[in-house]
Amino acid sequence: MTDEELRKLVLSALASVVPELEEATLVADKSFRDQLDIDSVDFLNYVIALHEALKIDIPEADDPQLSTLNGAVAYLGRRLKQQAPTP
Amino acid sequence: MPSLGADMEAGTLVEWLKKPGERVARGDIIAVVETQKGAIEIEVFEPGTIETFLAEPGQKLAVGTVMAFIRGEGERAAAPVVAPILPAPAPGSSGAPARAKPAPIVQPVPAAGAVRASPAARRRATELGIDLAKLSGSGPAGAITLADVEASAKAGRAGPREAMRQVIGAAMARSKREIPHYYLGDTIDLEPALEWLEAENLKRSVPERMLYSVLLLKAVALALNGYPEFNGFWIDDGFRPSARVHLGVAVSLRQGGLIAPAIHDADRLALPELMASLRDLVRRARSGGLRSSELSDPTITVTSLGEQGTESLFPVIYPPQVAIVGFGTVAARPWVVAGAVVARRLVSSSLAADHRVSDGHRGARFLSAVGRLLQEPQTL
Numbered sequence: 233m234t235d236e237e238l239r240k241l242v243l244s245a246l247a248s249v250v251p252e253l254e255e256a257t258l259v260a261d262k263s264f265r266d267q268l269d270i271d272s273v274d275f276l277n278y279v280i281a282l283h284e285a286l287k288i289d290i291p292e293a294d295d296p297q298l299s300t301l302n303g304a305v306a307y308l309g310r311r312l313k314q315q316a317p318t319p
Numbered sequence: 320m321p322s323l324g325a326d327m328e329a330g331t332l333v334e335w336l337k338k339p340g341e342r343v344a345r346g347d348i349i350a351v352v353e354t355q356k357g358a359i360e361i362e363v364f365e366p367g368t369i370e371t372f373l374a375e376p377g378q379k380l381a382v383g384t385v386m387a388f389i390r391g392e393g394e395r396a397a398a399p400v401v402a403p404i405l406p407a408p409a410p411g412s413s414g415a416p417a418r419a420k421p422a423p424i425v426q427p428v429p430a431a432g433a434v435r436a437s438p439a440a441r442r443r444a445t446e447l448g449i450d451l452a453k454l455s456g457s458g459p460a461g462a463i464t465l466a467d468v469e470a471s472a473k474a475g476r477a478g479p480r481e482a483m484r485q486v487i488g489a490a491m492a493r494s495k496r497e498i499p500h501y502y503l504g505d506t507i508d509l510e511p512a513l514e515w516l517e518a519e520n521l522k523r524s525v526p527e528r529m530l531y532s533v534l535l536l537k538a539v540a541l542a543l544n545g546y547p548e549f550n551g552f553w554i555d556d557g558f559r560p561s562a563r564v565h566l567g568v569a570v571s572l573r574q575g576g577l578i579a580p581a582i583h584d585a586d587r588l589a590l591p592e593l594m595a596s597l598r599d600l601v602r603r604a605r606s607g608g609l610r611s612s613e614l615s616d617p618t619i620t621v622t623s624l625g626e627q628g629t630e631s632l633f634p635v636i637y638p639p640q641v642a643i644v645g646f647g648t649v650a651a652r653p654w655v656v657a658g659a660v661v662a663r664r665l666v667s668s669s670l671a672a673d674h675r676v677s678d679g680h681r682g683a684r685f686l687s688a689v690g691r692l693l694q695e696p697q698t699l
Binding site for chain 1: 517525532605626
């Protein structure tokens, strides 16, 4: 999955908990919590949406890495490579 | 039109989700209504067959207005008994034969005969078409003043944000005017609960994860079983305890304002069920789709501002409830354990309760019970 595809997927997961999300105003390296006024329940729903879309496990300790758009794209890219079946 | 909060006066029917002739069960969603708190799904309270709709989409209906007739199981068809505050029938429904004995979705509110209001307020209300029985008075002995009527008219013209602010303001003003609050605070060592939760979450998949807030909710719900004077309503100059614990959860809305829908029977839900209910409730509160029963029957409210960094809070009771519990931020602080000062994660808890129903002595015991339950999270 390319970075651009992951970016769209992250935005889609985010929009599932913040329907009023305006992509154009989102700063890619700034915390979602600070920009979108989301709380822990919203954040969990967002992580669950990512988990269900990608079918990957996300340990709770890794949550901080999902808190920005750039961070989430980079983290998910790494996780997908780790979980890719070896030839 | 059910009342979805202490100060709701009217709602606008958006759409019917059922058709005349359809059978409905208790809890079925029959309509969507737009209120000052957003779009709310209206549930059926009596099973039966829909006979007639008395309102059409787009109509604004006062609380208590009969919206539909539902014929109950085994009931014979009969002429409708029209509620005293039923407005003029909508075009198309005028004179429609309702063959069954009516079973209103909700009971109508009493007629306005005994309302205390100033002569000027009565004249202005008549001019504006405002029902005085739906207003809260700010005058002597709760009498409705001209200013109350003008404020109500203004609320009717307000945008969604202003309208919600006015609804919150009216409820909180009523609370501060009528409820003799007392306040208590405590500090809870949350370390055992958080360590237990962290270990639990390691065993759980992402959708099964739990947040610490669900432990706080469950502890409050369970503690209420021993302190029923904090769980119920003050209605008609008396306390009506509730046999069930419907925990109102204060949810802030991103566009401004807040709403406190209920998680029903929270004391009986296992933690994973309570977590699922919380996730679902918060999602629907912020994106639309709350149900009428969730807004009309919380028996106590829990509010937390911990994620905003607030150390402690002193909440205001939402009438007709008689208590509200607040939690502040969770933070590591010095704490004495077995004679030694150690770093522990602590949270402040607070209780605002109605002195007409309880005293500080019982309030303190209730708040302590919440803290004790959180020392044994495996029992929640």
